[in-house]
Amino acid sequence: MNESKRLNFLKTYLKLYEVKNIELTNETVNSISGIAIYNENDPEERQQFIWHKTENEVPPVELSILIEKIVAKKWHNGDRISKRIKEFEFKEFNNSTKEKILTELFDVHIKMVDDDEETDSFFVHY
Numbered sequence: 001m002n003e004s005k006r007l008n009f010l011k012t013y014l015k016l017y018e019v020k021n022i023e024l025t026n027e028t029v030n031s032i033s034g035i036a037i038y039n040e041n042d043p044e045e046r047q048q049f050i051w052h053k054t055e056n057e058v059p060p061v062e063l064s065i066l067i068e069k070i071v072a073k074k075w076h077n078g079d080r081i082s083k084r085i086k087e088f089e090f091k092e093f094n095n096s097t098k099e100k101i102l103t104e105l106f107d108v109h110i111k112m113v114d115d116d117e118e119t120d121s122f123f124v125h126y
Helices: 005-017 061-073 083-087 095-107
Strands: 021-027 032-037 046-051 110-114 117-122
Touching (some): 005 061, 061 095
Antiparallel strands (some): 021 032, 032 046
């Protein structure tokens, strides 16, 4: 069975938070939920989440490319993206596309779930 676009995107996005693995718990038409695992050997290093998006609402593939580059180049510290990213050139897309993709990045909010209630969010900012 193929993984959903949502799960593929979440695996990329949550690398910003050093998530090592995702345990999928539920996937409906309108949302996807699971457990973000930071350390496979420590049951305390896990965070439940839910993302209220349909498959058609997944950000474009260019955002995953941008995130992979941010992680590889260490242009972030947890949820804080380096403001210098605006200065960097990308061979994968032009500056206009980069600005649009950065906006998409800052619009992603994945709700954390604690004790069956949506609490904080995974999101990034400058």
